[in-house]
Amino acid sequence: MDLRHQEIFQRYVYAGAVTRNPDAVAALFTEDGVYDAPLVPEGHPLHGRLVGREAIRAGLRVYHRQLARPGTVDPRHSTHHLHETADPDVFVAEIDVAVDEADGRRTTMSLVQVFRLRAGQIVLLRDYFTEPPTGASGRHPR
Secondary structure: OOHHHHHHHHHHHHHHHHOOOHHHHHHOEEEEEEEEOOOOOOOOOOOOEEEOHHHHHHHHHHHHHHOOOOOEEOOOOOEEEEEEOOOOOEEEEEEEEEEEOOOOEEEEEEEEEEEEEEOOEEEEEEEEOOOOOOOOOOEEEO
16 A cells, blocks of 8 residues: 555545544645546535536535534544555545534445545545435444
8 A cells, every 4th residue: 555645545534534624635636637526416615527626626615614414523433445546646435425414313324436646736626525414324332
């Protein structure tokens, strides 16, 4: 495993999922970086391609404010696997995020992210996820 990939991924997770800090997430991208969430529906704050740090920051700021699931990420029960590719600037993350909900239940959201780097920063992140419906299976009692 490329330690650089692990470090970038951990910084991204901490800035985005743990602290929900759009400024810190945007700082991980190149000035012309692109965040692309192709599976989210029209009207979602992350729909389409967010190009540039300011667009990424603004989209994430709205997304974090509008989260339908205001629970807390539980890193002890979340898992991820990073996969190297033939291109040393590209890696893939498979993620199962455990979220502790306000009602005492845990929800798991699964996603895949493809990272393309330039000079140690994210130039393109494709984030393949959909929001789980409220009350969906995947909710587990603690």
